[in-house]
Amino acid sequence: MAAGMKAAWPICLGYIPIGLALGVLAQKAGLTPLKIGLMSVFVFAGSAQFIAVSMLSSGIAAVSIILTTFVVNLRHLLMSSSLAVFFTGENRLKLTLFAYGITDESFAVNLARLREQSPDRPWDLNRSIALNQTANLVWIISTAAGGYGGQFIPEKAFGIDYALIAMFICLLIYQLRARIHIVTALITALFALILSLVLPGNGYIVPASVLGATVGLILKRRIGSEAA
Amino acid sequence: MTDMEYLALIAGMGLVTYLPRWIPIFFLARRKPPQILVEWLDLIPAAILSALLAPALFTSGAPRHFDITSPELLTALPTFLVAIMTRSLGGTVLAGMVFYWLIDKWV
Secondary structure, X not given: OHHHHHHOHHHHHHHHHHHHHHHHHHHHOOXXXXXXXXXXXXXXXXXXXXXXXXXXXXXXXXXXXXXXXXXHHOHHHHHHHHHHHHHOOOOHHHHHHXXXXXXXXXXXXXXXHHHOOEOOEOOOHHHHHHHHHHHHHHHXXXXXXXXXXXXXXXXXXXXXXXXXXXXXXXXXXXXXXXXHHHHHXXXXXXXXXXXXXXXXXXXXXXXXXXXXXXHHHHXXXXXXXXXX | OOHHHHHHHHHHHXXXXXXXXXXXXXXXXXXXXXXXXXXXXXXXXXXXHHHHHHHHHHEXXXXXXXXXXXXXXXXXXXXXXXXXXXXXXXXXXXXXXHHHHHHHHHO
């Protein structure tokens, strides 16, 4: 448990400013801190919540907000699938609890830990759940706190806005284990760049990742094991 | 929007968020998936992380436009170096924050 909570700190550091910012926006949209916190409990998905709050403030119908949330969070299908490989035959109640906390950030940290686990760096489903729940708790508190007066926190304080980007940079480095991963990352970056210029929000993530990984797999199978 | 309508809204949002997180792990973890799917899924994390990063570094504004002069990209260069050399997640996060703060102050 303690190990899972400890490993969550880079995520938490990144969640605090984003959560506060969401809370401030939600308050401006007329939501109470309780309502903001409740949304974080039910949804726990940063970008979808930002979109939902802005749609709420422009009076868009609930059905549209729910549909948008669905599309924005579809990328977790891919993340959940990648994690499944490590949890063959695990307790299904625990998997059900774990699934609730799969975000971009917890996915990437858990995956790196699962892959690099060793006797002196053990990692398992219990630790993954502890990591998810710690990040989730910090998220809920940050978003609700933002509703109470997050606007008093100075912007860009201590470079904290860069915490999640830096975390993703390091996690990407962890993933580049063979030449095929580097090739896949470069191809996907190109797809993501192009698609992000034409698709709004984070709609580019799923198509870019699927295209990039598929092209990577085709290349790997064509060239054979020497390139991988 | 009444309180009940708001509750219904976030319950709906919660459901459509939870199902894509739950279905693959609940059903794929039952037995080993076919080899080609395993190989594809092996490439997915590198792809997703790259997809999350590339627009954050190489574009700015809303709607986005191509931009290679952002402080985010400039900060990424030393941050990548720290990540490659130390392979430390916490160290990279702290270094990235310091670089970003310094670059924001001086550039």
